[in-house]
Every structure is written in structure tokens, then in C-alpha cells.
Amino acid sequence: MATLPFRDINVHASASYYAFTSPSSPSAPTLVVDRPSGDIRLNDGQLLGGKRVSSIAGILGMIKLRLDKYIIVITKAQPIKRLKGHMIYKVIATEFLPLRERPLHDQDEDTYLTLLKTFIKTSPLYFSYSFDITNSFQRQAQLDTAQPLWKRADDRFFWNRFIQSDLIDFRTSGTRHQHAQQPGADAYILPVMFGMLEIQNTTVKSTPLTLVLITRRSRHRAGARYMSRGIDEQGHVSNFNETEQIIVLNDNSSGPAGFAGGGGIQNGKMGGSGGKEAQILSYVQTRGSVPVYWAEINTLHYTPKLQVRGIESALPAARAHFDEQIRLYGDNYLVNLVNQKGREKQVKEAYEQLVKALQSGSSKERTAQDQLSDEKFRVIEPSNRQQEFDRIHYIYFDFHNETKGLKWHRAQLLLDRMQEALDKQQYFRAVDMPASFEGGLEVRNRQTSVVRTNCMDCLDRTNVVQSMMARWTLNRQLTDLGILTRGETFTSDAAFEFLFRKVWADNADVVSKSYSGTGALKTDFTRTGERTKAGALQDLQNSISRYIRNNYMDGPRQDAFDLFLGTYLPNPSSYTVFADRRPLLIQAIPYLLAFCTFFVFVGTFTRRLPDAAVLPVRIFILFWFAVGCWCLNFIYRNGMLYVNWPKLNPRPWATEGYNEAITNARKDKVIGQFVARHERGLSTSRYTNAEEGKKRIE
Structure with missing residues (x-):
């Protein structure tokens, strides 16, 4: 035992x-x-x-x-x-x-x-x-x-x-x-998982069952949203999550009470409902960042600066990534939801070039169009079925363009396109083996492939699409179990429909909060099936909160990830690692802005004596208003100097951007000559922490 x-x-x-x-x-x-x-x-x-x-x-x-x-x-x-x-x-x-x-x-x-x-x-x-x-x-x-x-x-x-x-x-x-x-x-030795886990005892059309949703977040390349993007040299991608939706049928062992032990319960061999064999049905999906070298760099602007490196450098890492994914899950259906226009276009194109490069030999490429969009689907399939990466299938869906104008029903087009793949994919199904001392399972069916979904963050659009695929598979499972009739869906059971939406919306919020710091966007659609004005206002609030967190709070959060996961090892000889080593004048400007705001506020709203001169007060207000505007403009133009970056494992692109911003600050006509040339040990102390924090490869 x-x-x-x-x-x-x-x-x-x-x-x-x-x-x-x-x-x-x-x-x-x-x-x-x-x-x-x-x-x-x-x-x-x-x-x-x-x-x-x-x-x-x-x-x-x-x-x-x-x-x-x-x-x-x-x-x-x-x-x-x-x-x-x-x-x-x-x-x-x-x-x-x-x-x-x-x-x-x-x-x-x-x-x-x-x-x-x-x-x-x-x-x-x-x-x-x-x-x-x-x-x-x-x-x-x-x-x-x-x-x-x-x-x-x-x-x-x-x-x-x-x-x-x-x-x-x-x-x-x-x-x-x-x-x-x-x-x-x-x-x-107690293993602990990071993620989301929800267990709900419920019924579907009077049939009792347990609905379980588990999302497991990978500890490799873990971190905060803009501090961790793309892929690393070992083939690990940012924000990789495996989500498993489970149904347990004929099982009375999922009650809320604790237990003191006991072999039968401990090994999961409790009696089923009415003597029927307990059945387990599960369906697994994954999500993860686009597996190329790319980054979004905070500059205090609402939209970060996007950098995408050439795909040739990412090929070895991408091979390692998909080798592992194919070994673990079988065929991989890569559903890409990023925009085909604007700033996201280069990420989409890099992904497609990568897939083509991985699939040796010529690959077949098809584009399906309709009257509402220039490009609805792009599908890349290898032409030679014996090639090394013939088990990855790329499917592009322009989510934002297809669903704009609150036409969320059009997301169903993606499911229609993937019907054949989902049919072939199957799901895992097993029954309890009561004679097994360890509470083993007798496997009746296996899932042969996985859908790997991504958008830019692998959060909001990804959540919507994953819940749709989970819904489609759950209807299939309930039909195979005989709970639903052929062609029927569980939407006919209002209570279960509400529970299903709630569980997936909770999952969206947990995954989003662990990566971006806030709950997910578009969860009103996940919870209710339609886009609402209240949901749009909540999304606005979350977007503002994300901006603040991503610029001013995610640096320390990334440091915590690196400490806990061992990607940074503290050095006894290092000291004042967390000290702010920017030039004092650069540090002082936000405080000067706060003083200016205070003086303008006081000068504007303080009551004056009837015989007091007006001109000096106006000059006072105008002076501090002008200084405040200059401070605000300086901070906006040199935003990288005011982002709260990770201090333990500095990002290379952050180092480059910081050095460029310092150079620009020295050229400023007002304070350039006063910015210290020697930045209090910044380059020799703060950024050598990266050497002290060498990644531990286990």
C-alpha cells in the first residue's frame, strides 16, 4: 500500500x-x-x-x-x-x-x-x-x-x-x-497544487451526479501578466493551465463533511448509488502563451509596447514544448484567438510561421471567409502524415471581429468548424474497480487529443471558448450516459445550466486573478449567456485595476513568484537588493507632481479676504499648474522609469528600456544636466542580481 x-x-x-x-x-x-x-x-x-x-x-x-x-x-x-x-x-x-x-x-x-x-x-x-x-x-x-x-x-x-x-x-x-x-x-512530503478546484453535488434531469472543475497552473515560467510572456529556452510557456472537467456518477462519497480516516473512504471505494458502479468521465483542455519569444513592455501607457523576435530563435524551444504536449496529450489542436489586425497581428503571424516551420515539408493551408470578415478561419495542416509534428493542427479564429456588436452567438462558428476534431477527440471514461485494494479504475474510453487555446493573455477570450467546448463535450457525455436524449442539451435543466455557468465563471476569475491581478473580463457572458451593460461596466473597472496593478504592483508579485519557485536564490553577500537606485531627481518628480496638485487645489479652493490681491494668487496657481503639467509630461514620456519592475530577476527588455529612458532623461532640456551620470550603483548592483539569481534547473 x-x-x-x-x-x-x-x-x-x-x-x-x-x-x-x-x-x-x-x-x-x-x-x-x-x-x-x-x-x-x-x-x-x-x-x-x-x-x-x-x-x-x-x-x-x-x-x-x-x-x-x-x-x-x-x-x-x-x-x-x-x-x-x-x-x-x-x-x-x-x-x-x-x-x-x-x-x-x-x-x-x-x-x-x-x-x-x-x-x-x-x-x-x-x-x-x-x-x-x-x-x-x-x-x-x-x-x-x-x-x-x-x-x-x-x-x-x-x-x-x-x-x-x-x-x-x-x-x-x-x-x-x-x-x-x-x-x-x-x-x-505533501504536494500542493496552485489553481482552481470546485466540487458541486447536483442533479441533471433528476439524475444525481458530481460536477468537478480543476484548473492546474504550471509552476514553470510562472509570473505576472506583463512580466512573463511567450516561451523560455526549456520549452515552458507563460500562463500554462490544464483544465479538467469531471463528472462522477453513482458516487455518494462527495459530501462536505470531513472524516477521520478509514481504508475504504481513503481509497475512494465507497458504495455507489443503489449498488450501481461509480463512473468517472473527464475532459481536459489546455491554455498557454503563444510559444515564441515576445514581450509586452510597460511604459505607463495604457497599451504596452509589443516586441516579437524572429521565429528562428524560438524553434528549438517550440519543438521542446510541443514534444512534451504531444507526449502528454496526443494530437494538439491549436486554437489561436488573437486579432488579425492592429498590434496583435504580428503575434498571430509569428505563431503561424512557427507552426509552418515545425511541420517539415510543405503544409496545406486553407482560409475560409464569409461576408462579415476578411478572414474567419485559417487552418494549417501538414501534408505529409509521417512528419515529426504532424500531430499539431493550427486553427485561427478572429474572436473579436466575429463577435463584435455583442453577436456572441457567432462564437459557435468555431465549434462548427471543429466538429470533426471534437468527435474524434473523445473523452476519458472509467468505472471503479471495487476489488482493487488501491481503488483503481477500469478504463472504458480515453481522450486522444487536446484543444490548446490562446489569446494574448490566455484569459478572457480563452475562457469563453473553453467553456463552450466544455459545454459541447458535457452534452455529449450526458447523452452517452443516457441522461439526455439524442439532440437534447442540458440547457433544458435551468438549475444545472446556472450551476455550469457559475463554475466556469469562477474558473475564469481565479485564472485571471493569478495572472493579471483582477477577475476575468466577459464573465457576464459566461455566467448569463449574454453581454450586459453591468458586465461592460465591471470589465471597465477590471481594466482600470489591471492597468494600475500591472504597472505599479506586479514587480513585487513577480519577485514573490521567483522566490517561491526557486528561479531566484538569495545570496548572503548581496545587500539592499530592493533599494531604489534611480537618480534622486528622477525619484522626486512624482512627489513634486503631488505637491503641485496640492498647491493648485489649495490656491483654487481656499477662501480669500475681500481686499486680498487676486493677481499674486493667480500667478501662484498658474506657476504650480505649469510645473505639475511638466512633471506629468515627463513621467508619461519616460514611463519605464516609473514602472515597478521586478528586482530579483530583471527582464532583459526592461533593462534595455530603462537604459534608453535614462538616456532620454539626460537629454531633457529642463533637468537633463542635473540627472546623475552614476546611477548609485544601478547597473552594477541591481542588474547583477540576475547573476546571483541563476535559475535552478532541477
Whole structure:
């Protein structure tokens, strides 16, 4: 039987160690982390001198910052609901246990801690003690269930993999003095997923079932919207998410209550409804950034500056990306929703050139048109079916152009075009195997391909299209189960229709918030099936909020991603990493603008004495108004100097843009001569942090 993570762990602390024990498993070895070295060992006997300080739900991981190493423990976890008898939990609260008895603090260390604590607190992190939520049901059916839970976890969605690396290294290699595997550590390694998970017990036409939606966000190339775009050298794309829609039929094990354990429930082998076999049907879709080297560069303008590099440089990375996608999912149907005109056009063209270059030999290309648009679909298919990338199929749909004027029904044209591919694609279907000790599944059908959808952000347009494809497949599944008659759809069940829309709108908001900082746009259509004025106003509010967050708040958020995921490793010798090293005069201009606004406001609205001279007041107001206008114009023209960029792993295009903006500032007729030539260590200190933060390749 597989070793599962402990559900209950007591923490004992002393001046020389932290000890972790499970009261429900008294015979299990104690995990000991020595202080302050951080060495890990297992102890079979009773430790002396330790004092029990708390009970925790699990160990999230260990992380080394500039001055100290910390054990991050989950102090509070909220039960969500059961999935096939396994309780799913959400991380609510954590605590950082310092290894030094007297923690050392400085400005950088405190900033690191604040970034990490804020990141964990605001992130949707889920886990289960007995169920692998990082893998789709189809992948789970192919895995060895005798393996520990952390070994089965999908590396892409094992979000605390980096901070668990100390425990994993100890498990696989032992200590410096004893090189041997330590299977006793398996129960302390808890994989956590970042994303969206919603479980709803419902009925369709009086048939009870459980509707589940899980979106798993990849930990590779993770980050904030404008700080992370395109693809990296290893073939990982930004904002990659796998979304699995699941139906569980004839299963009474998905209630909201917790449980104390027990083999039958723990392994998901609870009795089905009326003795019928429990069935699982799932459908998987993916989304991810356009796999070329491109970036959108914040300059404080509402529309960022777009850069797209030549596709030749991205070919090796794109090959690695699609090699993995084909290996994991089979055929990939690449649905591209970016605009065919305007600034997005070059991203569309780069994607199409990339697909053509990947498909060796000549490729067939077709364009379908109608009277409402110049180009409705563009389809690229390889002509030689034996080529290496003959399993990627590119489909372009001009979403904005086709649905403009609130004609959202025209998005159905994409489904009509993909009818044959969706029919052939199938979905995963399996039934419980009650005789299996591990609660295995008997596979009846497999999904043979995946639809990979993208727009510019892989958020708003992508959400709408993915929910449409999920709806189409769910109708097909319910028809195959006999719940719906041929040609019928679940829209006839108003309550289920409302629930389906709500779940997908919730998914849209969670995915959007984790990438852009706000909820998704167009969710009024997802929730109600039509575009509304209230929805348009909400989209306006979200767009303004995105502008503020993307320019002024996403830099620290990106730093938190890089810290948590190990793409930046703090260096004890580095200091004042987060210091603002711009010239003081550049820093002062926003404050001067604030003073000007204040003086103009005071001069305009302060009551004057009847005999007071008017001219001096007017000159005073005009002077500060002119200075304020100049400040505003300077900030607008040199916006890159005022964007809150990531400080740990500076983006190359941000460095180039910053240097260009500083050069322009030195040429300014008013303050150019006063801008310091030596920017207080900016080029030699701030940007050498990229060298200190070399990416950890595991």
C-alpha cells in the first residue's frame, strides 16, 4: 500500500532542533531538522528537551533566504469537499519557523519574508492527503498507485516542488554521512497544487451526479501578466493551465463533511448509488502563451509596447514544448484567438510561421471567409502524415471581429468548424474497480487529443471558448450516459445550466486573478449567456485595476513568484537588493507632481479676504499648474522609469528600456544636466542580481 502524507503532525521545538511527529502513527519515525544547520534526519526514539509548540496540517517546504533558513508549515487548512471519497483541502494559513534561535533580520530579509507570506496568503493552493490532484484521471489510471503520493505528482503542477527539495533530496539520497534512501520521509512530503478546484453535488434531469472543475497552473515560467510572456529556452510557456472537467456518477462519497480516516473512504471505494458502479468521465483542455519569444513592455501607457523576435530563435524551444504536449496529450489542436489586425497581428503571424516551420515539408493551408470578415478561419495542416509534428493542427479564429456588436452567438462558428476534431477527440471514461485494494479504475474510453487555446493573455477570450467546448463535450457525455436524449442539451435543466455557468465563471476569475491581478473580463457572458451593460461596466473597472496593478504592483508579485519557485536564490553577500537606485531627481518628480496638485487645489479652493490681491494668487496657481503639467509630461514620456519592475530577476527588455529612458532623461532640456551620470550603483548592483539569481534547473 502506498505511503500517504500524515494528516496530523505535532511540532516540537528546542534550541537545537525542530521535531515533527504524527500522533496517529506513533510507530512512524520522527522527522528532525537540526538548528541552525538545517540538516534533516529521522529518529526512531523519543527526543529529549523538545517542547510541543503546535499542531499543523502539513509541511509546505523549506526555503533559504539571505540570513536564515525557514520551515514553512501549514497551520490551517480548510476542507473543501470530497472527490471520490478523498477530502480536498485549501491552504488558509501558514507559519515560518526560523532555524536560528534568535532570528537575524535586515531590510532585505524582512522584504523576502513579506513577499513570501503575501504570496502564499493570496494564492489558491490545494492539496489532498490521499488523492493526487496534480494529475488528470486519465494520467492517474496509468500511474503506479503503490508509489508515494509525491512521486506520482505531475512535476508541472507540484507547486511546492522547489521548497520541498530539501526533504526530497533527503528522501532519495539520505544524509551527508549516510547515503541511503529514507522511505520514512515519504509521509512528510505533501504536494500542493496552485489553481482552481470546485466540487458541486447536483442533479441533471433528476439524475444525481458530481460536477468537478480543476484548473492546474504550471509552476514553470510562472509570473505576472506583463512580466512573463511567450516561451523560455526549456520549452515552458507563460500562463500554462490544464483544465479538467469531471463528472462522477453513482458516487455518494462527495459530501462536505470531513472524516477521520478509514481504508475504504481513503481509497475512494465507497458504495455507489443503489449498488450501481461509480463512473468517472473527464475532459481536459489546455491554455498557454503563444510559444515564441515576445514581450509586452510597460511604459505607463495604457497599451504596452509589443516586441516579437524572429521565429528562428524560438524553434528549438517550440519543438521542446510541443514534444512534451504531444507526449502528454496526443494530437494538439491549436486554437489561436488573437486579432488579425492592429498590434496583435504580428503575434498571430509569428505563431503561424512557427507552426509552418515545425511541420517539415510543405503544409496545406486553407482560409475560409464569409461576408462579415476578411478572414474567419485559417487552418494549417501538414501534408505529409509521417512528419515529426504532424500531430499539431493550427486553427485561427478572429474572436473579436466575429463577435463584435455583442453577436456572441457567432462564437459557435468555431465549434462548427471543429466538429470533426471534437468527435474524434473523445473523452476519458472509467468505472471503479471495487476489488482493487488501491481503488483503481477500469478504463472504458480515453481522450486522444487536446484543444490548446490562446489569446494574448490566455484569459478572457480563452475562457469563453473553453467553456463552450466544455459545454459541447458535457452534452455529449450526458447523452452517452443516457441522461439526455439524442439532440437534447442540458440547457433544458435551468438549475444545472446556472450551476455550469457559475463554475466556469469562477474558473475564469481565479485564472485571471493569478495572472493579471483582477477577475476575468466577459464573465457576464459566461455566467448569463449574454453581454450586459453591468458586465461592460465591471470589465471597465477590471481594466482600470489591471492597468494600475500591472504597472505599479506586479514587480513585487513577480519577485514573490521567483522566490517561491526557486528561479531566484538569495545570496548572503548581496545587500539592499530592493533599494531604489534611480537618480534622486528622477525619484522626486512624482512627489513634486503631488505637491503641485496640492498647491493648485489649495490656491483654487481656499477662501480669500475681500481686499486680498487676486493677481499674486493667480500667478501662484498658474506657476504650480505649469510645473505639475511638466512633471506629468515627463513621467508619461519616460514611463519605464516609473514602472515597478521586478528586482530579483530583471527582464532583459526592461533593462534595455530603462537604459534608453535614462538616456532620454539626460537629454531633457529642463533637468537633463542635473540627472546623475552614476546611477548609485544601478547597473552594477541591481542588474547583477540576475547573476546571483541563476535559475535552478532541477
